[in-house]
Amino acid sequence: MVAFIKSLFRPKLARTVSVQPFGRHFDIRGSETILESALNNQVPFPHNCTVGTCGACKCRLVSGRVKAITDFGYTLSKQEIEAGYILACQAVPLDEETTIEIVSSGINAPPPETFTGKISRTEALTHDIMRVELKLDRPLQFVAGQYANIKHAAVERSRSYSFADAPEQKGSDKITFMIRKVPGGEFTEALFAGSLTDLSFDIESPHGDFYLRTSTAPMICIAGGSGLAPLLSILEDARKKRVERSCTVLFGARTTADLYALDQIATIGQGWKGHFNFIPILSHEPEDSPWAGARGLVTESIIPSLNREPHDKAEMYMCGPPGMIDRAIEVATQHGLGLEQIHYDKFTDQSTAAPR
Ligand code: FES
Structure with a gap:
């Protein structure tokens, strides 16, 4: 075709x-x-x-x-x-x-190589998001925010997943992803059924130019669903490096059952050098639930967050589905942010990919 x-x-x-x-x-x-x-x-x-x-x-x-x-x-x-x-x-x-x-992003990452690895640990984070750790044949180096392509012989094409942990300076032979179950998705259905545990994977990495730019500008981070993973990697890396910046994290989820990694975010916030504000926002939480936090779409909280910062200097870092990213860019640019202040990783899966 x-x-x-x-x-x-x-x-x-x-x-x-x-x-x-x-x-x-x-x-x-x-x-x-x-x-x-x-x-x-x-x-x-x-x-x-x-x-x-x-x-x-x-x-x-x-x-x-x-x-x-x-x-x-x-x-x-x-x-x-x-x-x-x-x-x-x-x-x-x-x-x-x-x-x-070709507009260089300026990322300072090693060139991609192919590694082999096996799943060494899994942990259910929500009903449809799983933390997956792989043990590799040798250490892999990456920049926080980057991703890997993963493939095993039984599936036709590779899947791309962002690293969820901060990188080690000399690389690590353990890498972690947060993987969302795609209904009907060949790879994630098998993963969640536990049938990929003994398989050997090819991991091609590092890829991507989503990373924290050197700046003192306030950061507005926006995550939707499993898009929290690369932001956790970036934020944990920045915390370890004692980066001093004001930071607001907007995390969009459907209900309280879809919130995860809250302990990890709290630890990052406690160790953050500068002001740190975490705002979970629920779009489908039942009206009669005891949830007292923010409700609505995560993109509706962008302008209030920008208004709290000198937004001519703020930077946005986002990861999530295409609809969320497109709307966030629209809102931010209408509010005066330039494209050079907006960095994102738009993830696609079977439910969001372009028709072919
Ligand atoms: S190589 Fe991926 S969009 Fe072109």
Whole structure:
């Protein structure tokens, strides 16, 4: 199906792509995407999923037009698209000359490698979120906020999960994720049934450019569901490093039964250098429950949080489903935040991925 759709977009012109800041040029053959052609020409283009869901190949279209195989809007925000960002793995050039710019995130992480590992411990955090620890064949180094691709021989494709713990300086052979059960999802159904315990996994990591930027600006962290994992990693790492910043954490969940890691957050808050405010917000808690905390959508608490900070300086760090991230970016940019102040990891699974 994808090949058929791509064939419809196949332009007749000879087409060249220039990549800034490398100053590299390459020709596009047939219905190749920019990413396919870049990799075929040994251009070190950032990428991971190659199917338009991870955002790793995000770049800025400087000149020329491209056709999107799948809508960039599944992964990029409306504001990013308006600012000219595209996904190279989903972009087929239409004009004779196209120029794109790779915008480096500045992350200082080792290059990805493949490790092998087995599940060494699991712990149910809620009815549908599990903490999963894997023991690896050797230590893995990553930057807090990054993720790993996990695969075993019995499943067709890898799954991406963010590290939930702070990294060790010299790496660790134990890594931890918080994995949400996706109804009908082949991998998570098997995981929650306990049938993956003795299997060997391939773990490709580290990936991702979601990390804490060096700054003293107030932080607004927003998590939805299992999106708390990379934020816990970032916050725990910052606490250990004695980073001094004002920090507000907004955690969106459906009901009290969906709240988890509260002890871990309390420990981070107690050791935090600076003001630390944790606000759980429930969207579907029954009216007659004794819950006395915040209710509604987590995105409705962004403006009150920004109003408590000098928001021309604040930074937002977010991880959660696409709808939450898109709405949060919309709210924050309308309130005066620039895209450069907003950092996010938009996770997709079978329930949120772009149709193919
Ligand atoms: S490599 Fe393009 S979105 Fe993942």
